[in-house]
Amino acid sequence: MTSPLEPVLAQPGLARSEAFVDLGAIRHNIRTLAAAAPTAQVMGVLKADAYGHGAVPAAHAALAGGAAWLGVAFPSEALALRAAGITAPLLAWLLTPGEDLTAPVAAGVDLGISSLALLESAIGAARTVGRDVRVHLEIDTGLSRGGATVAGWRALVSAAAAAAAEGVVHIAGIWSHFANADVPGDPSIDKQLDVFRAAVADAAAVGVRPDLLHIANSAAALTAPHAHFDLIRAGIATYGLSPSPAVGRAADLGLIPAMTLRTHVALAKRVPAGSGVSYGHRYRTDRETTLALIPLGYADGVPRSATNIGEVLVGGVRRRIAGTVCMDQFVLDVQDDDVAAGDEVLLFGPGTDGEPTADDWAIALDTIGYEIVTRIGGRTPRTYRPLDT
Ligand SMILES: *Cc1c(COP(=O)(O)O)cnc(C)c1O
Numbered sequence: 001m002t003s004p005l006e007p008v009l010a011q012p013g014l015a016r017s018e019a020f021v022d023l024g025a026i027r028h029n030i031r032t033l034a035a036a037a038p039t040a041q042v043m044g045v046l047k048a049d050a051y052g053h054g055a056v057p058a059a060h061a062a063l064a065g066g067a068a069w070l071g072v073a074f075p076s077e078a079l080a081l082r083a084a085g086i087t088a089p090l091l092a093w094l095l096t097p098g099e100d101l102t103a104p105v106a107a108g109v110d111l112g113i114s115s116l117a118l119l120e121s122a123i124g125a126a127r128t129v130g131r132d133v134r135v136h137l138e139i140d141t142g143l144s145r146g147g148a149t150v151a152g153w154r155a156l157v158s159a160a161a162a163a164a165a166e167g168v169v170h171i172a173g174i175w176s177h178f179a180n181a182d183v184p185g186d187p188s189i190d191k192q193l194d195v196f197r198a199a200v201a202d203a204a205a206v207g208v209r210p211d212l213l214h215i216a217n218s219a220a221a222l223t224a225p226h227a228h229f230d231l232i233r234a235g236i237a238t239y240g241l242s243p244s245p246a247v248g249r250a251a252d253l254g255l256i257p258a259m260t261l262r263t264h265v266a267l268a269k270r271v272p273a274g275s276g277v278s279y280g281h282r283y284r285t286d287r288e289t290t291l292a293l294i295p296l297g298y299a300d301g302v303p304r305s306a307t308n309i310g311e312v313l314v315g316g317v318r319r320r321i322a323g324t325v326c327m328d329q330f331v332l333d334v335q336d337d338d339v340a341a342g343d344e345v346l347l348f349g350p351g352t353d354g355e356p357t358a359d360d361w362a363i364a365l366d367t368i369g370y371e372i373v374t375r376i377g378g379r380t381p382r383t384y385r386p387l388d389t
Pocket of ligand 1: 045093177216217218219233234235236237243299
């Protein structure tokens with residue numbers, strides 16, 4: 001295993017393609033979030049392999065930026081971080097019935113709990129391991145995704161209180177998640193906060209006073225100070241992307257996109273006017289021109305919906321994908337420009353050299369930056385700029 005302290009260094013020209021991650025950008029973004037939420041602690045959210053950036057290196061960078069907490073969806077993700085030697089407070093919030101929770105309990109992973117059944121299984125694991133389980137009770141304040149319903153909240157809190165009195169549970173948090181925090185000022189935000197405060201008051205009424213209250217994601221961290229409470233859970237902003245155009249452009253938010261996806265031209269060739277390009281001939285050359293073949297496709301995370309839409313930077317010029325994105329490759333029409341096999345191609349990056357950002361890709365393809373970076377496939381090695389450079 002590669003130690004995060006000895007990251008794989010980029011070797012320009014050697015890798016066919018790489019997702020190059022600037023760990024200093026992650027550290028910077030955590031500092032930006034901490035400054036935006038000065039009264040709260042920061043949790044760096046590392047689910048889905050740190051949104052495709054590599055969970056272990058990203059964890060070290062987030063901690064270096066001052067994150068007090070790390071968060072993931074699944075206990076298996078938390079265990080992988082523990083196995084890599086990461087001892088920071090760590091929350092996993094998506095448990096499934098029947099899952100063996102003894103390993104996360106033994107590893108001191110905090111668990112997000114949204115039902116009596118999951119509380120029971122966490123308690124069972126705690127008894128087996130012989131230590132208390134630290135739980136964060138989740139109230140559904142209006143997202144209608146995870147969390148206990150308002151109707152079921154009192155029962156969950158009371159059961160947790162009883163287990164806490166026995167010493168088998170420690171109630172570390174009460175938390176929730178927003179539906180529309182990426183639309184600043186959306187009325188649902190304050191409605192959810194009202195439900196959240198009522199749930200906290202209900203818990204207090206049965207004697208439950210958790211260490212931490214938390215509800216803010218990146219968008220709320222950046223735009224809703226009244227939602228910061230004790231801890232913000234920041235995912236997308238950690239990686240330097242904006243939660244949504246309505247929240248603002250990453251650069252204006254003081255964020256630096258951490259990932260650069262780059263490759264090299266595999267083949268360049270002259271073709272005549274009227275040549276149909278790629279599957280379905282959904283692009284046709286209107287003149288004699290040079291086509292450049294780019295060795296990344298939808299198996300690598302370049303959305304097939306980028307056909308005739310996505311833009312990349314080659315030779316300092318933005319060029320639109322010509323024709324259908326294939327599994328492993330796509331084509332550019334570079335006309336008479338001097339583009340040759342081996343030339344570097346930037347699909348996205350921080351945007352500082354004129355390349356698109358992942359946020360630009362998201363806007364062009366009617367999706368979110370989250371999806372652009374998390375879908376980069378396993379064939380593309382992650383390489384790192386370490387923190388000390
Ligand atoms: C993914 C996730 C986050 C982070 O959200 P961002 O919008 O990426 O900041 C926070 N909390 C929960 C429960 C999540 O699932």
